[in-house]
Amino acid sequence: MKNHKIYIDTSKCIGCELCIKNCVAHNIKKHEDKAKIILNDCVxxxxCAAICPKKAIKISGYDEEQIEKLxxxxxxxxxxxxxxRYRRTIRQFKQDRISKEVIDQILEAGRLTHTAKNPQDVSYIVLDKEKDQIEKLAANLFKKVKPFAxxxxxxAKNNKINDHFFFFDAPLVILVLAKSSINGLLATQNMEFVSEAHGLGVLYSxxxxxAANMSFKIKKALKLPKGKKVAMTLVLGYPNVKFLRSTQHEKIDVRYM
Structure with a gap:
């Protein structure tokens, strides 16, 4: 993350304490009927900036402005x-191109997803031109370990490892990278919802x-940033198959205490 700093415009602050009550870091106090930041070291x-009714709080260092909720x-x-209920994993894809506008919306869903303690540590690799080359590296790795599996x-015996074993010849693959797998998986789920809204089929590979987290060759080919791993691989394309009904699930296992 970039360096950010919190500013409070005391001329706008009305001392309502909404920011104080909502601060997870307990980093705001009331001083002379105005909100005051205790330390600039918080999450x-x-x-605080989102809840302030007078727009008295700003955080520096961002390229975008806040968007008003109307x-x-x-x-x-x-x-x-x-x-x-009707969502199914897709392994048969059309070769129809996915527009950049749709891809941008899917990525935006990931970007907007909350992260634990707000490190915003999730990033993405969109596999397009090098997709087949990267997939082949993974196929070669799995061919070596398959006899043991x-x-x-x-x-495992029923699985045949070919050059399209991982991506099923789908037109697009997005790798979700993160330092924390939880943050990456949260982003992936929201990205799936936007993908589904656009009529895309989704496979979590x-x-x-x-393979990507095991293989030095794949990590090098992907140029994985230090400290990050592939949290999930989203395989995307317009489905070339139609499911007619839901699948069955076991009864819910829940306890109320």
């Missing part, structure tokens, strides 16, 4: 449940994610 989550936005819970798992 920089921006909650109305409450509420999603239809039944529609969301249906998206989840076959001895341990009957299911856990196999490629594993």
């Amino acid at each position: 920089m989550c921006g909650q 109305q409450d936005v509420r999603l239809d819970p039944n529609a969301i449940l249906d998206v989840i 076959d001895m341990l798992s009957p299911v 856990g196999y490629f994610t594993m």
Whole structure:
């Protein structure tokens, strides 16, 4: 993250204490009926600037301005449940091009996702021109370890490793990188929702994610930043298959205490 600093314009502050009550770092106090920052060493989550009714709080160092919330936005819970209910992993893709506008929206969903303690440590690699080359490196790795996997798992024997084993000839792959896997997976889930909204099919390639984090060759080819790993691999394309109904699930296991 860039260096940021919190500023409070005391001429605008009305001493309402909303920022104080909402500060997760307990880093704001009231001084002479005005809000005052205690230390400039906090998580920089921006909650104080977002909640201030008078726009008295600003955080420096960002390239974008805050966007005013003009109305409450509420999603239809039944529609969301249906998206989840009928969502299937796609392994058959059309070769139709995905527009840059759609890709940008998917990436924006990841960028806007919250991160634990606000490190904003998630970044992305969009595999396009080098997709097949990178996938082949992973295929070569899996071909070497497959004999050992076959001895341990009957299911592994049924898998044939070819050059499209990981991405299924999909037109686009996005690697979600993060220092914290949790932050990367949170971003990935929101990216999937936007992808689904655009009619795209989605595959989470856990196999490629594993290969990318194991192989020095793949890490070097991807130029993975130091300290980051591939949290998840999103394989995207317009589906060339249509599912007609939901799949069955076990009863929920929940306890109320």
